[in-house]
Amino acid sequence: DGGITQSPKYLFRKEGQNVTLSCEQNLNHDAMYWYRQDPGQGLRLIYYSQIVNDFQKGDIAEGYSVSREKKESFPLTVTSAQKNPTAFYLCASSRDGYEQYFGPGTRLTVT
Amino acid sequence: DQQVKQNSPSLSVQEGRISILNCDYTNSMFDYFLWYKKYPAEGPTFLISISSIKDKNEDGRFTVFLNKSAKHLSLHIVPSQPGDSAVYFCAATLGNSGGSNYKLTFGKGTLLTVNP
Numbered sequence: 001d002g003g004i005t006q007s008p009k010y011l012f013r014k015e016g017q018n019v020t021l022s023c024e025q026n027l028n029h030d031a032m033y034w035y036r037q038d039p040g041q042g043l044r045l046i047y048y049s050q051i052v053n054d055f056q057k058g059d060i061a062e063g064y065s066v067s068r069e070k071k072e073s074f075p076l077t078v079t080s081a082q083k084n085p086t087a088f089y090l091c092a093s094s095r096d097g098y099e100q101y102f103g104p105g106t107r108l109t110v111t
Numbered sequence: 112d113q114q115v116k117q118n119s120p121s122l123s124v125q126e127g128r129i130s131i132l133n134c135d136y137t138n139s140m141f142d143y144f145l146w147y148k149k150y151p152a153e154g155p156t157f158l159i160s161i162s163s164i165k166d167k168n169e170d171g172r173f174t175v176f177l178n179k180s181a182k183h184l185s186l187h188i189v190p191s192q193p194g195d196s197a198v199y200f201c202a203a204t205l206g207n208s209g210g211s212n213y214k215l216t217f218g219k220g221t222l223l224t225v226n227p
Contacts, residue, residue: 004154006154031213040120040219041219042200042217042218042219042220043155043200043217044217045214045215048213048214050213058214088152090154090155092154094213097204097213097214098143098145098160098204099145099157099160100157100215101157102147102154102155102156103154104153104154105152105153105154107152
């Protein structure tokens with residue numbers, strides 16, 4: 001089955017700790033994305049990558065970092081610099097930059 | 112500045128009737144539009160799309176209409192079913208005119224509730 005996996009489904013961290021969210025796809029898509037969803041805010045783009053070893057900041061990149069060393073993988077690190085890290089994080093991939101296909105999401109709670 | 116707007120946070124309809132979800136955009140450079148459906152605690156799933164060279168695209172019970180002059184699009188679901196109850200997101204991107212810029216801009220979503 002082709003698709004996008006995100007792990008874990010739920011993640012809890014103490015304030016001040018960095019945390020890395022996993023995203024893997026086996027769709028052979030070149031482009032991958034990270035979004036954040038907050039209640040009433042829709043989906044906001046954090047980072048995206050069109051090809052391996054390249055990525056661009058989205059609309060809300062501050063406090064986040066990414067890497068794209070492999071086509072299949074696009075991990076997101078939420079650093080201690082992110083002021084409001086508690087949110088639902090969604091990873092997506094796309095073959096051509098039009099339709100994006102989403103993973104199941106990771107709910108991060110920082111206390 | 113919100114470039115894609117879904118002005119109705121929620122919509123409630125009876126099973127079997129038509130659901131109409133609306134979306135407005137401000138960026139005239141957008142020329143490819145998509146609708147996604149999202150259940151709680153899950154990722155959005157792609158429903159239907161339309162490029163600016165068309166004014167209508169149909170897929171089963173789902174039809175998207177695009178009015179470029181008004182910068183408005185709508186998603187019609189006929190007939191509505193209880194399983195359609197979800198949040199619907201409208202999204203837009205730069206498409207056909209210059210090749211995708213690889214970014215989608217999303218609206219804030221409309222919660223559709225279909226009552227049995």
